[in-house]
Amino acid sequence: MTLREGLYSLSFWLCYTCDRQSNFGDKGEGITLEQAVAYIRQLLESPTIGYLGTRDARHQVFSTIVFSFAVQEDPPRLVAHIPEPAIVEARRNLLICDYVAVLFGDAQTYENIQIKGRAAVRAATESEEAYSVVMHRRLNRFYGSGLLDDLRMTPLMAVEVEINEMYNQAPGSGAGEPLVFDRREGGSAG
Amino acid sequence: MIAPIVREAMDTIYPSNLATCSAEGVPNLTILSQVWYVDERHIALSHQYFNKSKANVAANPHAVVRITGNDARMWELRVRYLRMETSGDTFDQMKLKLEAIASYMGMTDVFLLKGADIYEVLRVRECTEHWKAGKWA
Numbered sequence: 001m002t003l004r005e006g007l008y009s010l011s012f013w014l015c016y017t018c019d020r021q022s023n024f025g026d027k028g029e030g031i032t033l034e035q036a037v038a039y040i041r042q043l044l045e046s047p048t049i050g051y052l053g054t055r056d057a058r059h060q061v062f063s064t065i066v067f068s069f070a071v072q073e074d075p076p077r078l079v080a081h082i083p084e085p086a087i088v089e090a091r092r093n094l095l096i097c098d099y100v101a102v103l104f105g106d107a108q109t110y111e112n113i114q115i116k117g118r119a120a121v122r123a124a125t126e127s128e129e130a131y132s133v134v135m136h137r138r139l140n141r142f143y144g145s146g147l148l149d150d151l152r153m154t155p156l157m158a159v160e161v162e163i164n165e166m167y168n169q170a171p172g173s174g175a176g177e178p179l180v181f182d183r184r185e186g187g188s189a190g
Numbered sequence: 191m192i193a194p195i196v197r198e199a200m201d202t203i204y205p206s207n208l209a210t211c212s213a214e215g216v217p218n219l220t221i222l223s224q225v226w227y228v229d230e231r232h233i234a235l236s237h238q239y240f241n242k243s244k245a246n247v248a249a250n251p252h253a254v255v256r257i258t259g260n261d262a263r264m265w266e267l268r269v270r271y272l273r274m275e276t277s278g279d280t281f282d283q284m285k286l287k288l289e290a291i292a293s294y295m296g297m298t299d300v301f302l303l304k305g306a307d308i309y310e311v312l313r314v315r316e317c318t319e320h321w322k323a324g325k326w327a
Binding site: 049051053054055059060061062063065083085086097099100101102103105107110112114116143145146147148149150151152169175176 | 318
């Protein structure tokens with residue numbers, strides 16, 4: 001990457017920092033769980049990239065990259081689609097601690113949020129596999145670099161994460177600010 | 191320890207990621223604006239807004255940085271937090287880069303580098319090696 005490309009990339013990040021501040025209202029105002037789901041759905045209309053954070057028994061943290069997300073309403077869950085070869089460590093960690101973090105956002109604008117909650121992993125359905133292919137192709141088109149060309153995307157697993165905590169992860173003064181909503185499913189905020 | 195190909199991957203268009211874990215065992219993730227090569231055993235991360243990450247590494251210094259090279263190879267750097275520097279060559283260079291961008295954007299009052307967080311690199315691993323098509327039975 002040239003210096004110019006680097007500056008361009010970082011300028012996106014910085015631009016977004018200023019634009020992003022008012023999207024969730026004033027600090028402490030918070031959003032409802034329905035608004036959170038709607039916001040996630042809107043975010044997923046863009047090329048999305050993110051990470052799943054898990055930890056082992058010694059509190060060593062692991063980060064798994066994710067190229068495909070979906071959101072479901074009832075019950076409210078973020079679903080991360082991860083190819084089986086990439087999820088070996090995360091699956092092992094989930095047996096020890098099922099409370100995870102997921103950071104994801106718009107690959108173009110760096111608009112990011114972080115969700116924390118209990119998670120469970122299962123095999124993806126056929127429709128999820130088809131959806132994931134679309135998400136992968138969209139991300140590949142956005143980067144235009146063949147990011148995913150050499151990676152095997154099947155068999156695909158689905159990690160369902162309860163939306164127990166949600167944070168604005170926009171770079172800037174609001175980074176890490178909790179987005180309060182009406183929790184319906186309990187769970188420890190940790 | 192940090193091979194040239196990994197060093198190159200620190201400066202690409204793909205977002206980098208810092209993963210930490212609290213003393214209570216709750217993972218936390220954040221996007222990184224800069225992963226700065228210090229020497230073959232150390233990197234620096236710009237400390238601007240990482241309040242939760244900072245609290246986590248103060249209690250549990252072991253963390254993971256994920257980076258992706260322009261060749262789409264992904265790398266995991268298992269790191270240990272050492273200290274924050276607020277002066278010196280590393281801090282000055284990181285600050286200069288951030289100021290250049292902020293000035294370009296007319297945001298010099300908004301983007302201030304609080305410090306350069308220095309991490310020891312304990313292990314570097316390619317995450318995509320076993321994930322390539324044809325290598326997974």
